[in-house]
Amino acid sequence: MWIGCAQLLEFRNYRTLSWRPAPRLNVVTGPNAQGKTNLLEALGLLITGRSFRTSRIAEIPRWGTETTTLTGEVLRGETRRTLRRALTRLEDGTWQTTGEPAPEWARAIAFGWQDLEIVNGGPSARRNFIDGFAGRLYPNHIPTLLRFRQVLARRNRLLQSRPHDAGLAERLGPWNEQFATVGMELLGRRRKAVAALQTELARVYAALSAAQSKVEIRYRTALGEAAEPAALLAALERSQREETRRGQTVVGPHRDDLAIEIDGVDARAFGSRGQQRLTALALRLAEMLPVSEAAGTAPVLLLDDALSELDPVVREHVLREIQSAEQVFLTTPDAPTVDGAAVFQVNGGSVTPA
Ligand SMILES: Nc1ncnc2c1ncn2[C@@H]1O[C@H](COP(=O)(O)OP(=O)(O)OP(=O)(O)O)[C@@H](O)[C@H]1O
Ligand SMILES: [Mg+2]
Missing domain, CATH: 3.40.50.300 (P-loop containing nucleotide triphosphate hydrolases)
Known part of the structure; x- marks a missing residue:
């Protein structure tokens, strides 16, 4: 287009x-x-x-x-x-x-100064990146993300307002179900998006860098390889104490991250400024092929x-x-x-x- x-x-x-x-x-x-x-x-x-x-x-x-x-x-x-x-x-x-x-x-795929954050910023910049990309691939992704954020906010409000209430578990129940279902849907699409990006990222970075370096990304989640809502439900169960103590949801895709490595080492900690900028640019250019295929x-x-x-x-x-x-x-x-x-x-x- x-x-x-x-x-x-x-x-x-x-x-x-x-x-x-x-x-x-x-x-x-x-x-x-x-x-x-x-x-x-x-x-x-x-x-x-x-x-x-x-x-x-x-x-x-x-x-x-x-x-x-x-x-x-x-x-x-x-x-x-x-x-x-x-x-x-x-x-x-x-x-x-x-x-x-x-x-x-x-x-449209945009690259700008703020994209350096994907490589050297906190996990939320990387989650935003992968959600933006997944949104360009799968029409349902952004609505799912918004729904997930709503459910997360409701859960957190409950955890904050009534930490010692005996009825808390009962009131959390229906939200847990939704959190697990929508959360796993979100996580599943993010994993698919990362898989769609990997090969192109490796190709683009090698083509751009003078040193033929290798870049890899992986999705990082406390849920391991689990794909079923039951796994997230079980994780919620296990973290109940910590949740009530901290008044917030401590497991789920809102805590996930992407590992980005250049030649096997963490790009955030060890990448030079130029390598980090090139990685950010390569991530955007690598979006091109999968997005073209998805959009036609x-x-x-x-x-x-x-x-x-x-x-x-x-x-x-x-x-x-x-x-x-x-x-x-x-x-x-x-x-x-x-x-x-x-x-x-x-x-x-x-x-x-x-
Ligand atoms: N809402 C606004 N209304 C009017 N002017 C604005 C507004 N927002 C930004 N600007 C002006 O736009 C100018 C910057 O434009 P822009 O960021 O596109 O510059 P640029 O050509 O990309 O420069 P650089 O080479 O430094 O990146 C600013 O100097 C600012 O004065
Ligand atoms: Mg400018």
């Missing part, structure tokens, strides 16, 4: 912009703070309805404005669909998102500053690897020369062919 055109109205530092990117590689260049990342954020929001940069909608509309509008067109073969998203400030000061949802085949068309790649901190050899490898994608947006302060790329210059919220 590809984005044929996009219009931004009052989006961050863009007052108004009408842009026709190229169907393949778009290099978006310009000095710092001109709107390169903002432009990629807008394209991502147009397709997915979410910003890859922030979960706070209020930051997005241009300062002092009450409405942001994004429109555009996505194409897949002969099919052409118009997209529209609007963010509007309501009287009570909250922001409302409206628009027409993108077609079910439309996907290649996703749009939004690569924000993907070349920085990488040495010249690795940069070349990255540029070669993304040639196999369909539509790519690559921001960089210093434009590389890439055969066949359309180069655009961003300056103070305007975009011109370079």
Whole structure:
């Protein structure tokens, strides 16, 4: 799939912009703070309805404005669909998102600075990564995740409010059942997502790194290989004392993690800065093939500053690897020369062919 055109109205530092990117590689260049990342954020929001940069909608509309509008067109073969998203400030000061949802085949994969967290941050960054990826593969994943979070919150509230109540076990009962069922569903899809990523990750990282290093990821859970809700129920049972003492649910997929290793050692503890950045980028690029297969068309790649901190050899490898994608947006302060790329210059919220 590809984005044929996009219009931004009052989006961050863009007052108004009408842009026709190229169907393949778009290099978006310009000095710092001109709107390169903002432009990629807008394209991502147009397709997915979410910003890859922030979960706070209020930051997005241009300062002092009450409405942001994004429109555009996505194409897949002969099919052409118009997209529209609007963010509007309501009287009570909250922001409302409206628009027409993108077609079910439309996907975007974004890479940005915040992705370094997947490699060197805490477990929640890795859980968010795998949930985001699983969401692009399996339409039910995000609804399951939201349901799981609801059940978890209910359980935790019960554990916090009545820690010494004799009736607590009885009141937890129905929540335990749901927690185990939804929790195992979530865990099962995360495992499938990791399995779908493994081979591609190894291939992509070896292709990008100058040293032909090997990267591996594994799903880490206290539940071992268990796949049945009964296993999670039993684990809840075993941790009852600790749960009541701490007032929270101590076992389940909300405590899981991913192990990421470069040549057999933990990337978080031992990876160099460049290796960590390359691993984060490789994770995103490795999503491409499984997501293409799931969606029936290649996703749009939004690569924000993907070349920085990488040495010249690795940069070349990255540029070669993304040639196999369909539509790519690559921001960089210093434009590389890439055969066949359309180069655009961003300056103070305007975009011109370079
Ligand atoms: N809601 C907003 N309204 C108006 N301007 C905004 C808003 N949010 C951010 N900006 C402006 O956008 C500018 C940054 O744009 P962006 O992050 O896209 O820069 P960039 O071109 O990617 O720069 P760099 O090369 O440093 O990454 C900021 O300097 C900020 O002033
Ligand atoms: Mg930027």
